[in-house]
Amino acid sequence: DSGVTQTPKHLITATGQRVTLRCSPRSGDLSVYWYQQSLDQGLQFLIHYYNGEERAKGNILERFSAQQFPDLHSELNLSSLELGDSALYFCASSVGLAGYSSSGANVLTFGAGSRLTVL
Amino acid sequence: GNSVTQMEGPVTLSEEAFLTINCTYTATGYPSLFWYVQYPGEGLQLLLKATKADDKGSNKGFEATYRKETTSFHLEKGSVQVSDSAVYFCALSVSRAGNQFYFGTGTSLTVIP
Numbered sequence: 084d085s086g087v088t089q090t091p092k093h094l095i096t097a098t099g100q101r102v103t104l105r106c107s108p109r110s111g112d113l114s115v116y117w118y119q120q121s122l123d124q125g126l127q128f129l130i131h132y133y134n135g136e137e138r139a140k141g142n143i144l145e146r147f148s149a150q151q152f153p154d155l156h157s158e159l160n161l162s163s164l165e166l167g168d169s170a171l172y173f174c175a176s177s178v179g180l181a182g183y184s185s186s187g188a189n190v191l192t193f194g195a196g197s198r199l200t201v202l
Numbered sequence: 203g204n205s206v207t208q209m210e211g212p213v214t215l216s217e218e219a220f221l222t223i224n225c226t227y228t229a230t231g232y233p234s235l236f237w238y239v240q241y242p243g244e245g246l247q248l249l250l251k252a253t254k255a256d257d258k259g260s261n262k263g264f265e266a267t268y269r270k271e272t273t274s275f276h277l278e279k280g281s282v283q284v285s286d287s288a289v290y291f292c293a294l295s296v297s298r299a300g301n302q303f304y305f306g307t308g309t310s311l312t313v314i315p
Contacts, residue, residue, distance in 0.1 A: 125305075125308055126246075126305045139302050141302070173246070175246075189295065190236065190251060191248070191303055193246040196245050
């Protein structure tokens with residue numbers, strides 16, 4: 084158990100629907116990152132939050148949105164789903180921001196992922 | 203910019219063979235370097251890391267040395283096991299790079315008995 088909790092583990096839905104993926108970071112971690120992993124695209128960075136504020140955006144579609152709440156958990160909302168959105172969605176957390184910290188390199192700790200299947 | 207380039211897979215080796223997975227990087231600042239491993243059906247796990255030039259990260263028999271002069275961080279293991287079958291990702295982070303981690307495309311390794 085990495086300490087990063089993602090729910091649900093599996094989700095099957097239809098095109099056009101909306102889903103919410105949830106992530107609870109490891110205790111003490113302030114940063115949350117979302118990644119999408121599909122067979123043909125590899126690991127794609129979506130968005131990063133630090134202590135409730137958006138810090139960086141990657142290849143996130145306009146149909147997708149995310150937020151980090153005061154208790155530091157995060158949600159990724161996917162709407163108007165398309166077949167191509169079927170993928171594994173990973174959440175990862177770290178103590179602070181990327182790079183070197185006073186205690187050593189900031190590392191990412193990943194959750195087990197949420198597998199989304201759009202039919 | 204910041205990016206990571208990994209050797210393409212898939213890689214198939216016999217048990218006890220020597221493993222090298224090449225990784226090179228470009229970075230605007232002074233990066234920290236990582237190898238992550240993803241076992242089938244699981245999330246990524248940190249395998250090893252290095253934070254400055256000439257540092258050697260090691261874990262579970264795997265090693266990688268931070269080579270600033272060649273901007274490389276190649277992963278090696280002297281004798282692979284079937285249980286090492288997984289996808290390996292090289293990654294970097296730079297504190298001034300928009301607070302992001304940059305991952306390579308991953309290299310799939312299959313070890314056959």
